[in-house]
Amino acid sequence: MPKILTAALCAALLSVVALGSASANEGMWTFDNFPSAEVKSSLGVDIDPQWLARVRGAAVRLSTGCSASVVSPDGLVFSNAHCVRECAQQLSPPKMDYVANGFSAARRADEGLCPGMQAEILTAISDVTPTVQAATAEKTGQAFIKARDAAIAVIEQHACAGREAKFRCQVISLYDGGRYSLYTYRKYSDVRLVMVPEAQTAFFGGDPDNFNFPRYDLDFSFVRLYENGKAVATPDHLHWSFAAPKPGEPTFVAGNPGSTDRLLTAEQLESRRDLALPWTLLLFSEVRGRLIRFSEESPEHARMADFLLFALENSFKAFYGQEKALVNPALIAAKRRADQELRARIAADPKLADTIGDPWSDIAKIQTDYAALMMPYGFEETRAGLGSHLFGYARALVRAAAERAKPNSERLPEYTDSRLPLLEKDVLDPAPVYPELEQLTLEFWLSKLREYLTADAPATRTFLGQDSPQTLSAALAKSRLGDAAYRKQLWDGGPSAVKASNDPMIRFVLATDEASRAVRKEYEQRVSGPTDRASEAIAKARFTVYGTSTYPDATFSLRISFGKVDGWTDNGVAVQPFTYFSGLWKRATGQSPFDLASRWQHAEDRVNPATVFDFTTTNDIIGGNSGSPVIDAQGNVIGAAFDSNIYGLGGDFGYDARLNRTVAVSTAAISEALRHVYDQPALLQELSAR
């Protein structure tokens, strides 16, 4: 079993550093550039535009960071349990834990609103590259960022004008700025939890089994789209397959891979390896330790910290795998050779060379500024609060008040008209806030800010003053921003209400926001502006030399990948692509996280032991794809992707068809469980509707 990062992983990655063309089954393709011919030749399947349109029309992006699919005519949406884990935690009434015990709405009226969750279905794609690139021509540094963001704000605003209530328009940057596409989404901002199994069942094996296979996780959930208080009619849904997947069967995964880095230069990968990832891993490790101890203090603390700890451990393992891949010197050496090959081909064409310039050297030089600014920018801006909800609310309220007063195209991009509705929903949706957990998070953030920026740094004085992280976090955790009504009062009240607030967190953000904005400006001027400019030039070079028959890095926008049900050979051992119900009871030890939920302890005789439980496919996915439907050649949904195998951790930098595998839970297993373990005839009936 592929339990650790082995030499095979390293060898694998060497062959897959992104070059001009993709290997078999590689790629997270946009729907307007689907490689039909390649699919036909490698899988023998004809995928026509109607098939693609139908899948696109049922593929869902969840604003909380997952993927999903519509699977009934009544707005029923199929995703992973871990995609609604935070929602289940937030909906749990006092002394009830829907994460631990699962949740199932007996009637429609019991389906509960998931705070901050918006479902989005892509309806149109159009190319806006010329408009964006014209706006940024000749611009550099922060001016480049501002011009680009302004152009995007205008495009998004105009495209959705008059239909903002039901649509979201978003410009997606693809190929590192080589192309900009306008994606129009039908949006549903009232998404309610229908059913999720116990965390023990959905995440059996817990962190130790995460990213491993064989696997026994029933990682599914259902939510439902609502509008005007009623379930949305969704005639364009995928059909639910009750049959098990078959070995070698072609599979398609439609979803929203979050982020890959297959187009970065060698120097950017080095910064990732030496700066960004080590720092992230250390931060995550320490706060993980604090949260584990916090969780052990009481069942109530465990419930409060559940989602944060789950998400943290999942990310930690993924980043750890990335770092392991990057410290293999051959990976970056292969990337450097690929960079050099492209540079040589450009140099051979003087006219092209004149157009492109030397963006690789530009990026290499920027790394010094990146090293200097990474931590200040992180602690003061992108990672400020380090997950504190109170801080997040306060920053959104303070900044929205300031930004909304400006013309749309002059705002920070997260506050433009096209983005405000989702932000407003996020700020105003009622969601529980736990002061004890807030204090822990804030204290951790402030103490690391002081540690890494040093006690004598001006930023430390700005954020901490004469306080200690302990005293300041205790004061800030007393904020009233956990109260949604108070947030609404400040949101509606605008700048004057915000400035008049005596809430400690609002006062804190007001006092520190200038410093945060200043470091952001400096970062854009010295790092992200010049980087994005250079990346755009490299993308142009790549298009010119290799053509456009490739896929862009993942950007949490809709993609489709193709592959087939298949295991792999791990250090000479064949790993079968299936697990079966029967294996679950064999693996259970009775101790967490290898213990069974009570309803499963005696279910062995009720379910068919030969049912395919989880399965693996060759599809190319990455985090963000969680909940994506796994679709057969006929367009039926046969599973939900919930993980990759251990080799997928290096998938950030490349894909190897021999080893990278998607891990999915089968609809066959879910159907069997709904029927014999969860007693859900109504859901089964709804899934059978055509």
Add this chain to the structure above:
Amino acid sequence: MPKILTAALCAALLSVVALGSASANEGMWTFDNFPSAEVKSSLGVDIDPQWLARVRGAAVRLSTGCSASVVSPDGLVFSNAHCVRECAQQLSPPKMDYVANGFSAARRADEGLCPGMQAEILTAISDVTPTVQAATAEKTGQAFIKARDAAIAVIEQHACAGREAKFRCQVISLYDGGRYSLYTYRKYSDVRLVMVPEAQTAFFGGDPDNFNFPRYDLDFSFVRLYENGKAVATPDHLHWSFAAPKPGEPTFVAGNPGSTDRLLTAEQLESRRDLALPWTLLLFSEVRGRLIRFSEESPEHARMADFLLFALENSFKAFYGQEKALVNPALIAAKRRADQELRARIAADPKLADTIGDPWSDIAKIQTDYAALMMPYGFEETRAGLGSHLFGYARALVRAAAERAKPNSERLPEYTDSRLPLLEKDVLDPAPVYPELEQLTLEFWLSKLREYLTADAPATRTFLGQDSPQTLSAALAKSRLGDAAYRKQLWDGGPSAVKASNDPMIRFVLATDEASRAVRKEYEQRVSGPTDRASEAIAKARFTVYGTSTYPDATFSLRISFGKVDGWTDNGVAVQPFTYFSGLWKRATGQSPFDLASRWQHAEDRVNPATVFDFTTTNDIIGGNSGSPVIDAQGNVIGAAFDSNIYGLGGDFGYDARLNRTVAVSTAAISEALRHVYDQPALLQELSAR
């Protein structure tokens, strides 16, 4: 102020990768190879053999990992507060916290035994290289390790035969096995705490100020040597200076630097950078998080975890600095050039080449086995228990019972006759054990063992069985081994008593020790044996090509470094070598760790504000040197080294006279505090005795 690792640090390190000869003030010299001529030429001071003998006779090694010096005729020993921090914690009676409040024995009878602490004064050095190397000739792998350890056991046993009660004989490996020296120590196993100031005062600025300067730490302590219940007469003591150090004044530091890596090959440094340090930092980060939260749960928990957390944070910062130094690619590139220069010179001499072979390639090849075995060896053997005292006791009892039954030269080296007395003291000295803290530590260890070795690894099954880390650690924390009387019963009872014990921790170690010994054997066979063999060959090559006028890597054995009182220039800013009492109140904010102990809050008018508080010198030191006397040219003690500046963190790999600085607390400041703040006329009188 040098608060972060800057480009200057990186630049500095490039010039100091250990080559054949040392730069000015570089070196941790053995007392039998003191560079008198170099000292004369660089400092203008004549150091004669009498001076060296007198300093050596007063220099103390504390078995708990620090250095110190005898400073009165009545066995009074001067060291750092942080060197007795664990002792103060252990001596604290219920509801009393000697770490937080400080401790001062009103009478001799109140001086309290520091558990496990032995003071050792070096009395003789002799060369035993031929004997050891003859025993290992032609041997490889684990056979090499066994032959070497057996030879050492015999040498140590014979050298101290008949005088074991008062002497300790230890063979010290120098120059990575290029030389073996027999060090004979007069030992004192009854060391009692006399005085230590409050942690707030000794460690003002805490972790944020650690490794920084300007600094305001009164990091001193006094312990006393006892024998047969009486203070030991120590006519050979250093004279205490009441005068402040002067700019440019020559300084000597005599102490026990713990470990440096200036002679490692480039490939070994790469393994350090990519494997050992990242893993260590991640482990330390997470357990740090758990301990911080544990400490915040109650004042009692804070007291229990105090020393562990302090030591952990200190090590974390040091390792973090090492990693920062190693990710600078120029450092390892410089090391590789140095390796290649030496290899070229060997290759040019066919006869020498034939003798030396190619140990660099051997070491490069070993790194694959190191990568595979580092974690199993760490979790199951060297880091087993990850600091649990109960585990440590159990392993010592189980193994001592088994090993003592074997002939001396066939035992694991930590159980040979020469080492048993200190081990026995360590096991039998009464010291408090905190079950809550034990459980935390054990749970952490077991959960990380499972995480990094994977849930399905045979080792995980051996150590964890069907348990979870939570359940098993809870069971093990119920061990009776916290009771010194029970430990004595098992120690005296030998194998039969150990085997008959129903103590859960003893049973656990009995059940897992075979696995631990097996992985150790494999590691010695595939990693440490071949490495030590190759390192010995490189050392021989280095001696042949560069001569012996250099110093060996640090090995926690007595060394002396020379230098002078001096500041440095930090990114163009001159840092003065002194702080003064007056600065303490300026830096205090009232919030931990920048708050003053109550007796200091109103002491500003009682002490001379112009007294030199802390100071910096150019001496080359490393961890283990803590507590080392800083000595003037006349042989008087003028301070105690307690830290290095931030550049010293890269000192593991090299020394740069422009930037590396020792940080010491002045005897002038201590004298002033004893007189006007701590009211200690008796101590002052004792320090004045000649």
